[in-house]
Amino acid sequence: MDERVASILEQLSKGRIPVVPPDVDYAVQLARLTSYLDAIRHFTLALSSGDLSQTMGQAGMGPVVGSLKALHSSLKHLTWQTKQIALGDFSQRVEFMGEFAEAFNTMVVTLGESRAELEQAYERLNEDMMELQLMSAELQQSEERFRLIAESVSDVIWTLDASLDSFTYVSPSIASLRGFTVDEAINEKFAQALTPKSYAYVQDILMQKLSFYSETGTLDSFSERIEIEQVCKDGRIIPVEVVISAIISTDGNIKEFVGISRDITERKREEEKLKYESTHDSMTGLYNRAYFDDELGRIANGPLFPVSFIVADLDGLKRVNDSIGHEAGDQLIRGASDVLKMAFRGSDVVARTGGDEFLIILNMTDEELAAKSIGRIRIYQEQYNKNSGNMPVSISLGTATAYSAGDIPSALKEADKRMYDDKVSRKQQRVG
Amino acid sequence: MPEGIINRKYKFNWDLLGDLELGRPNLGHNMRVEVYRLMQYSFRDVLEERYGADEADRVFHEAGFLAGKAIYDNLIGPQGDVNELIKKLQSVLKDMGIGILRVEEADLDNGRITVTVAEDLDCSGLPDTGVELCTFDEGFLAAILKSFSGKSFTVKEVDCWCTGDRTCRFTAVVNED
Numbered sequence A: 001m002d003e004r005v006a007s008i009l010e011q012l013s014k015g016r017i018p019v020v021p022p023d024v025d026y027a028v029q030l031a032r033l034t035s036y037l038d039a040i041r042h043f044t045l046a047l048s049s050g051d052l053s054q055t056m057g058q059a060g061m062g063p064v065v066g067s068l069k070a071l072h073s074s075l076k077h078l079t080w081q082t083k084q085i086a087l088g089d090f091s092q093r094v095e096f097m098g099e100f101a102e103a104f105n106t107m108v109v110t111l112g113e114s115r116a117e118l119e120q121a122y123e124r125l126n127e128d129m130m131e132l133q134l135m136s137a138e139l140q141q142s143e144e145r146f147r148l149i150a151e152s153v154s155d156v157i158w159t160l161d162a163s164l165d166s167f168t169y170v171s172p173s174i175a176s177l178r179g180f181t182v183d184e185a186i187n188e189k190f191a192q193a194l195t196p197k198s199y200a201y202v203q204d205i206l207m208q209k210l211s212f213y214s215e216t217g218t219l220d221s222f223s224e225r226i227e228i229e230q231v232c233k234d235g236r237i238i239p240v241e242v243v244i245s246a247i248i249s250t251d252g253n254i255k256e257f258v259g260i261s262r263d264i265t266e267r268k269r270e271e272e273k274l275k276y277e278s279t280h281d282s283m284t285g286l287y288n289r290a291y292f293d294d295e296l297g298r299i300a301n302g303p304l305f306p307v308s309f310i311v312a313d314l315d316g317l318k319r320v321n322d323s324i325g326h327e328a329g330d331q332l333i334r335g336a337s338d339v340l341k342m343a344f345r346g347s348d349v350v351a352r353t354g355g356d357e358f359l360i361i362l363n364m365t366d367e368e369l370a371a372k373s374i375g376r377i378r379i380y381q382e383q384y385n386k387n388s389g390n391m392p393v394s395i396s397l398g399t400a401t402a403y404s405a406g407d408i409p410s411a412l413k414e415a416d417k418r419m420y421d422d423k424v425s426r427k428q429q430r431v432g
Numbered sequence B: 001m002p003e004g005i006i007n008r009k010y011k012f013n014w015d016l017l018g019d020l021e022l023g024r025p026n027l028g029h030n031m032r033v034e035v036y037r038l039m040q041y042s043f044r045d046v047l048e049e050r051y052g053a054d055e056a057d058r059v060f061h062e063a064g065f066l067a068g069k070a071i072y073d074n075l076i077g078p079q080g081d082v083n084e085l086i087k088k089l090q091s092v093l094k095d096m097g098i099g100i101l102r103v104e105e106a107d108l109d110n111g112r113i114t115v116t117v118a119e120d121l122d123c124s125g126l127p128d129t130g131v132e133l134c135t136f137d138e139g140f141l142a143a144i145l146k147s148f149s150g151k152s153f154t155v156k157e158v159d160c161w162c163t164g165d166r167t168c169r170f171t172a173v174v175n176e177d
Helices: A003-013 A027-050 A062-086 A098-152 A174-177 A182-187 A196-214 A265-279 A291-298 A317-323 A328-342 A367-387 A405-432 B035-053 B053-076 B082-095 B135-149
Strands: A156-162 A167-170 A225-233 A237-248 A254-263 A307-314 A349-352 A357-362 A393-401 B101-105 B114-116 B154-160 B168-174
Touching: A003 A027, A003 A237, A003 A254, A003 B101, A027 A062, A062 A098, A062 B101, A062 B114, A098 B168, A156 A174, A174 A182, A174 A237, A196 A225, A196 A254, A196 A357, A196 B135, A254 B053, A265 A291, A265 A307, A291 A349, A291 A405, A307 A317, A307 A328, A307 A367, A307 A405, A307 B135, A317 A328, A328 A349, A328 A367, A328 A393, A357 A367, A367 A393, B035 B053, B053 B082, B053 B135, B082 B101, B082 B114, B082 B135, B135 B168
Parallel strands: none
Antiparallel strands: A156 A167, A156 A254, A225 A237, A237 A254, A307 A357, A307 A393, A349 A357, B101 B114, B114 B168, B154 B168
């Protein structure tokens, strides 16, 4: 054998691919063999570097290359499977590739489970988001509803910070209550919105409630309906009924106060009117019998003794009513009332206690002073009659003094008796 | 049908596979691969002898197409996409012991698919004759793809055990009608 052939075979046996000289024995066959091995080397290198685009081409025949091509095919299939997994197909499995198949399949299962968990979490997140969006929409609707309510009602709705210092919301009806715009009202301090007395009163009540809440944690007590006075933009002071509640935050602290203010001027006026009507005689404007009786009770329990009583009885009322008419009779009564009003101070109690009967209470007045009062009545009666034309007033008078509560009934009785004595005496004088 | 043949004894249909539960209560569904190959290559020998190798290839290709369609209709059925088809086909081929199907490329949009079948029932382990043998498989795969997509494919075996490879590789290209 050509020694060069032996050398070529020796190098081939060591895995080298030698250059085959063209003039060596079996040069054509050896060149094919080295070319075949070179093609395998290139194909193997491409496989090892992950280049699956290379093929064996025309040289790719026979079982040696066939095994490499089987490996090439498996790698291409794995590449395809991996792409499917990347697209979300976690049902892909590698089979008949031993330990690698087991590891790969475990990885795919784990990935699939993780993906499923992520999808579930995403779904839950989406549900939560939808729920939040729904809640947000409902909250918005609710806020809008309450805003519309707050801005539609005539009562003023407001919120105040927890330090009782500044308003955080004031509804537009503040303009009709106190004459301020919303901006002016919000920029106003709480203390400025009330009279000093009312501010102190509200502070006192809220401090009591805060203290009670911090001790007991009871919320129900934190709602109070109170009457206060507020200052209007034009300086007027108006009575206002306020309901104040506390808004508690989730950590249990007072977040802010919410209040509803209502103008009660008219109600107060009506109350005053009712009170006046229940204590005054509508014809004369003097106190009535009910007030007189209440006053007697107050005097009995008070320190204003001696107290003198004057009983005054209008003479001739029945005769005027019968002969001239009730209108004239009423005029006579109003005349007597005017005389008595002129004769006494505003602090004295002058009451019409019957059709033609009047009673006067004089606090801290003894018999001497009471006698002077009788004299004063006579003077004013005379003055009145000078100007009254043909309807002169004639009043019979009697007085008595009580020095203690126990004397009151007898003093009244005595004054009444003296009034009758006066009436008889004056009638006799007129006859005589 | 060739001229002169006027009657058929066994026009192929799925029922011709028979009731194996009834017919083979003891031996069951399975048999040895050699028996399958004994039948196939004895047939091929007679066909090649009588009609020549090319015509024998055409007969096996047509028979494979018939078998592929029957398998699709009876064991695979309509699939949502090509990946589902491949998974189902892999499962059927494996369960029936036909071969291990692997995919190298499946681009149905561009009408190109490349698959390999390892441990092929027809050829794995055969002597290296230097000639691709699996014309039955070519027809089989063409029928599967047509049944699935409605398009006609040309399937060509490019690597075969009989040419020294260790796995059979088939390329399928859609026919532009």
